Amino acid sequence: MTDWDPKPEQVTGDARLVGDTEPVGLGDTEDVFVHGDAVGGDLHVADGEYVFTDVPTESEGVTPPTVDRAVTGEEDGYVEDVADDVVLRGVEDVFVHHDGANALRAGGAEQVYHDGDAQPTKLPQSYEVTLSGWNHTREVRDPRDGVAILGATNELTVRDLAHDATVYVVGWGNEVHLEGRDAEASVFFVGRDNTVHVGPYLSATAAAESGFDNEIDRAPIPASAVIQTSKEEAHADATFGRHKLTWQEPVDDEQWCPNCGSEADAVIRRRQRDALFLFGVPIRTYDDGGESFECEHCTRHLGEVSLTESERRDALR
Template sequence: MNDWTVDPERVSGDVRLDGYAGTVGLSETADVYVHGGAVTGELIVDDAEYVYTDVPAEGGGPPGERTVDTAVAGEEDGYVRDVDGDLVVRNVEDVFVADAGAATLSAPGAERVFHDDEATPTKPPDDYEVSVAGWEQTETARDPRDGVAVLGARNEVTIEKAAHDITVYVVGWGNEVTVEGSDADVTTFFVGRDNRVSVGPYLEATTAADSGTDNELHREPIPPEALIQTAESEAKSGLLFGRHRLTWQAPTDEEWCQNCGADADAVIVRRQSDAFYLFGVPVWTFDEGGAAYECEQCSTHVGRVSLSESERREALR
């Protein structure tokens, strides 16, 4: 039910506030997503379940009648991109506010407000090279130079061959971002719930701020093959006749490194042998050698993580 001072404009489907001015009232939608820099004045959340925000929530008066110039009511989600003035939101489900989404925010009617002021992005999320907004959108991009912004719900974004440090900024719920590449740092900001960012094993990843719940940053483990310089089959390849001292490495199922004592994703064993071979078959073994263990944290060799020359040419096409 609306308590606006003007009759609301009713919109079927999603409500998109873009190009509105004055004091605007938004009501009766499901979730509301506020883009970065969308509201020049105050954002007032009179009645919502939860508010997830990168804008600090200030105090405000109790919910009640609000004088608005324009009122809009919808049936599904609300997307706020451009309101030159104040915005009053009521009778909605959850509200998600991106960085700089409003000059000030008050949420007197919200059941709970989630805000993490640990860090903020260095630029508005809508200015990133890859930007996705909406419901169940899918996008694939290669090696963006600055960042990835996702706003909405159940969107899927894949970043291939990332080789530059990037920011991943996720606003909403149920979104998934996958980043593959090497030699780059991925800095993640979450505003919302049940979002997941997955990065490949050769990328560094950190969560700078998490304004929400049940968000996950997952880094794929380094595969054991990345630590192996010479496999057993390679070491023994081409042997015909004579005595040979061989060294090779093999993966193990160990989760604890006997060399450095660390819990590790990839543990390999280094083996040596000194044997006499006849047509590739060891007929006499002088010394089977020992077993030396190493992991990704203590190994002096981690497989190539930079791009090859052919990969660099492909990336520049």
């Protein structure tokens, strides 16, 4: 057990810091999750393993202050609302939300991950939906600004997304499912092993990754979205007489479109036939019409849902 002075308060389960106005310590927990606007002073990692942070580190050699109160727990720790400094000792991984502290002093951490290349255009604290904790599930429809997760093994499903949005993920093992059309998601990862699943008619880019093994997984556009008329539909009304038919069929073994040259999810073959039909069976063919190809990038049927090459390949490894 971590040696604290004063003697720590031991809690069962998760340890939460809420309402402290003087320096406070938190220790002997597994992971620690620091909410946005949680620490009015500085956050000191005096002893820890990995730190994943959206707050840049400063003055790593600064000595942690003496705390007035210390709390230890058996499971995870959550820092939610402290007006002064917070000191972490004997913890494992630490995940720090954007604006989680006035400054982060992480000299006692084994490894710090911070990607400062991009910041969310709107503070995650103001997003319409925030899911916090462990192993929670929630569903929301078309948020206008953004969604955020803080914790571990949570699952958030966003349906009918029709507006550009920010997805902000803090922690580990979380999953976000995005479904909708004609919208773009900017994804910020603070942690590890998180996945954002993106539907075929949406695009997503990883704006920043303060961590590792996070991934954007985009579903392919189905061939059915490019096909206007199947072979069965085209032949359904060709019972008697001469008919000129046009239909499309998927090409499962093509990853590059023979027509436009793009790497594609949904390559289809367009077929034409001019024939004399009896009971729906061609008994004399005048022109077999050959074949042509198209995909989600070059078809005029699908509309503007194709992605750029950089968007298609934008997945964090």
